[in-house]
Amino acid sequence: MTSTTATNRPAGHGPRAATRPRGRRRAAAALAGAALVLAGCSLTGGGEPSGGGSGSSAGTLTVVTHDSFHLSQPLLDKFTEDTGYQLKFVAPGDAGALVNQLILTKDSPLGDVVYGIDNSFAARAVDAGVLEPYTSDALPASAKQYADGGSLTPVDMGDVCINVDHQWFTEHGVPEPANLEDLAKPAYKDLLVVTNPATSSPGLAFLLATVGAYGPDGFEGYWQRLRDNGVKVVDGWSDAYYVDFSGSEGAGPRPLVLSYASSPAAEVPADGSAPRTGALLDTCFRQVEYAGVIAGTAHADGAEKFVDFLLSPEVQADIPGQMYMYPVDDTVHLPEAWAAHAPLADKPYTVDPKDVSAHREEWIDAWTRVVIG
Structure with missing residues (x-):
């Protein structure tokens, strides 16, 4: 951040x-x-x-x-x-x-x-x-x-996690992704919207999730694959969730969004039925x-x-x-x-706070160079 x-x-x-x-x-x-x-x-x-x-x-x-x-x-x-x-x-x-x-x-x-x-x-x-x-x-x-x-x-x-619009995937006959690796696969090209880690706390948390998953020497390569797979980056959570995401009130075009494990609980319909969204608990940073x-x-x-x-x-x-x-x-x-509807992840990605303090700006700069150019 x-x-x-x-x-x-x-x-x-x-x-x-x-x-x-x-x-x-x-x-x-x-x-x-x-x-x-x-x-x-x-x-x-x-x-x-x-x-x-x-x-x-x-x-x-x-x-x-x-x-x-x-x-x-x-x-x-x-x-x-x-x-x-x-x-x-x-x-x-x-x-x-x-x-x-x-x-x-x-x-x-x-x-x-x-x-x-x-x-x-x-x-x-x-x-x-x-x-x-x-x-x-x-x-x-x-x-x-x-x-x-x-x-x-x-x-x-x-937990900051990727949220999924279950209804979109059902209607389009596409299997839902389950983890970070899936997000970079061709089946999910142009479906994901995330937030910029330089302007958004969830964006930074998700960047740290990728550092935790792929290491300081591997996260850039992962983000290169996401960029090539059409990931969209916006400055703030509200634009991502309420404008670009298909699963909330904005009815946007993208069925995968960076949000929180608690977000689906806020999408429960008035009749108490299950929400159309869920969190991918293998993509989370706590x-x-x-x-x-x-x-x-x-x-x-x-x-x-x-x-x-x-x-x-x-x-x-x-x-x-x-x-x-x-x-x-x-x-x-x-x-x-x-x-x-809002379970926490069993095994969220983590990064030692001292490493975050020492390398935060370096990692954000690297992300910016790879994703934004």
């Missing part, structure tokens, strides 16, 4: 109406965050915390997020009631822009606590020293595999989103409480419907449509 401006994030990754795939939630989330401020969240920082709860004022806690953060208002109100901290939200952009801004403002921090750093940028944030050491004691057992052991606490996760205490905060106590709050059962249960991500707590009851 270089400074991935999320043409996809406001449109492809976060709080839209609970029935929408992860696309239109980013813009909704930004508006929701603004609404929170306008509705009464303090615009100025408070002094040192003086306790909390029972109506006492502990000051203002500034939460820095990517532009798709959204939780139900009663939960945010409950945090203020329990801790005494008023909440102010600052959203500088997608995960890449978020980390960039934390680094640029290190000497004059944007806020007290951050949510939305993902595993594509985690090592960069830690190495830059923009976070205080803190891992929440509330971390559920199922999330410990994602913990960095120091400054970041995993909050949610999701994104993990983290929270952390920002270095230099005067409200470390409140920042730690907010990280703990994000792991509370109530917030974890709210995440699927508000941000279209999976909670890291696997004991949380998922929405019915998710349980039926």
Whole structure:
């Protein structure tokens, strides 16, 4: 995500109406965050915390997020009631822009606590020293595999995968692809649309999936084959999913699209029947989103409480419907449509976060040279 401006994030990754795939939630989330401020969240920082709860004022806690953060208002109100901290939200952009801004403002921090750093940028944030050491004691057992052991606490996760329009393939008598190799076969020429990894977080995730699958020395050759097979590249998720993809409201010409494993759950018809789309679970890269205490905060106590709050059962249960991500707590009851139509991949592709931090720009540049020219 270089400074991935999320043409996809406001449109492809976060709080839209609970029935929408992860696309239109980013813009909704930004508006929701603004609404929170306008509705009464303090615009100025408070002094040192003086306790909390029972109506006492502990000051203002500034939460820095990517532009798709959204939780139900009663939960945010409950945090203020329990801790005494008023909440102010600052959203500088997608995960890449978020980390960039934390680094640029290190000497004059944007806020007290951050949510939305993902595993594509985690090592960069830690190495830059923009976070205080803190891992929440509330971390559920199922999330410990994602913990960095120091400054970041995993909050949610999701798989970026190729989605398929089952109906299109049935009507055209073409067998569906199953994996990355299939996508490069002549049978699927001109059928796939993806997003640019320089401008889209799902695009970067899919690029990393190919690095994980073919290695740093082999992914370029794979993308050369995709290019020769007519892959279409657009800047943002919403254009890919809502304009080019045949399986959603845009009724576009391409039955294969880069999206999320959770997207089919958002396409369930009103009668509850199976959606016409599905995710190809052998093409996925797992994104993990983290929270952390920002270095230099005067409200470390409140920042730690907010990280703990994000792991509370109530917030974890709210995440699927508000941000279209999976909670890291696997004991949380998922929405019915998710349980039926949004399974996570058993073996998603992964790349070591330190390797991503060291080679992200190099890999994006190589991809651009091969695919865009």
